[in-house]
Amino acid sequence: MITIVRSILSGIAMSLALYATAQSVDLKNWPEKANPISVGRLVVQRFVESPHNSFKPPSPPKSITYPEVCTWYGALKFAEISQNRTLLDKLTQRFMPFFDTEKHLVPRPWHVDYAVFGTVPLELYRQTKNNTFLEMGMRFADAQWSIPIDSPQTVKDAYQKFLDKGLTWQTRYWIDDMYMITMVQSKAFQVTGERKYIDRAAHEMLVYLDTIQKENGLFYHAPDAPFFWGRGNGWMAAGMSELLSALPNDNPNKSAILAAYRRMMASLKRYQREDGLWGQLIDKPESWPETSGSAMFTYALITGVKNGWLDAKEYTPIARKAWIALVGYINKEGDIANVCEGTNRKNDYQYYLDRKQNTGDMHGQAPILWCIYALLKK
Template sequence: MAASTRRDIEANIQRVSEYTRAMDLEREPIPGGAKFMAIEGLIATGLSQNIDHAKRLVDRSIETQVGTGELSYGDRNFYTSPCALATSVLEFYDRTGDERYLDAAERQVQYVLDAPRVGNGGISHNKDTPQLWVDSLYLMHPPIAQLGSALGEEELYDEAAEQILAHAEYLQDDATGLFRHIWTETPNDYPEGSFWGRGNGWAAAGILEVLEAIPNHHDRRDELLEIFHDHLETIVELQDECGYWWNVIDDDSTFLETSVTTIYAYVLRRGIDIGVVPGAYETATKRAFDAIGASINDDGVVTGATYVTTHDPNEQLTSEDVFSPSGYAQGWYLKTATYYLENDHLVAE
């Protein structure tokens, strides 16, 4: 297995950065996913042009924060989607100490804390009917824990952990550890019950980031680790020999998808480094990271990633409007490639 060269990775990061900065992210229809992830990827690179551009996007998200507290004009369909931007807002609070960033993050997080809940306390993702979505594990739970760190409020650590457990109660499959996409309270069923690839990646990344934010002595930490380990055990088994994962994780009749592969390349590598993922998964990280390098085209587009999913990701999405370029894939590549480069993982001179 050939390691990626430092020169190749740096060139990819430069091309992907340039393309991402040129994207019209203000018009992203899903600010809590695509726009947020593009911002996070730009920040992760540490490049001055990228940081400046990310700051403009974050400042604009605060300027367009609505009266309810929702960032970036809010979302008319979902409670949790804009909440992810609170993570980026807190990044600039850490960098600048400017209280307006902290205030904006507090207002956004408080909005989701006040949102309707299902019977076990899980915050509804959907505004029309009480539902739990796998998306929330990444879009909503980490910002709650991260705000807890910024404010020194342990009850926010508790809330983030409880939300993961509440969502896992209905979304995580007992037999496989995989996560279903959507559960609805009334009627008690799964309007979209497949093991959607990027959704599972979001679950893994969200749990990882909450584990990093909460104290090691937190009384729900072991439960979170059990959910995390059960999930990753199956994920590693389902990786295709080429290094990718499928759009529906357990269905090789669907297409190989870049964004989910990039997420797991990051989650597994970062998890090993901080001691929450078994070192035995090293081979899976190598296969994934080597595979995604070939997805970058000459324009800096991370190819082979879906922009949106239908409510049934088992459908073969083949029309051009659902594929790259996508803020999801651009951001996750920048975050993952920078992490591997900075930590000398799979990097050849």
């Protein structure tokens, strides 16, 4: 009788354990195809083997573009979290020609899309402590708040109006700015400890949020393009996540930025599709599933759960469902499909639905690597 009872109790315990595992708030246990380490190795190898600007490259490329920068940064974070020194060395060696034979590919930091390049040397410095990387990266961070000397006087006067408000002269109130600007400034703070970098990034973010965030927490592509375009919103989600991760608790703008982030995440929860992703136009179920914006949202959700900004019980299932859906779009070469091509704003609904769906575009490769870093981070 005792043996039978023990057997029953053992069975109950095992069932409860399996039930708990199945029902737990879990961003750790994955089916093999969704294992972050395995996916990370595949995607990062694809990047290491790719030439500069490999997706629709100019011939020859004129400068390094921001999708490559963002993918490079994701690869560096994967190298760090996986403690892969060999990968770090490869990513470092990929960069070294910019000081010599490929110097012409280093962009001038006169636009947000070019200024974000500084993120890579700053992260390389953080991981290698090579001052050569620090000097280059800080030039990009400082340039965002320094008017170019060769600008015409009328342009300087217009730029100065932004600086007088504590904003970068690169301010445009475009949604992707809040990744391109705040990333470089956050990284500059991380490597120098100087508060001016993170404080001005937070101020910039708050002004953008006050200016362009809608009541539902989402963002139009532009005032004259009133559509909730997926990847555009993804830049805001990722930018807020990166900034909040670096922002000291005593910054006076942190609580407002966190509240804006939570409003956005609540809206994304509402609009997540049955397949786990989000549409090319977030609030339009008839639009096609788009992976670059979806990956950025997934990164923001994972980061929020891991940092306690979001209720884990409520948001972990959303992030988990999205990650499993995303890896289903990655082929054996490590390329992700259904990535919206580069898209300028346009007040035309059909224009967004008709955008080309690319495979292997670094707009999509980058946030996949960000997700992996967030998943593996303790």
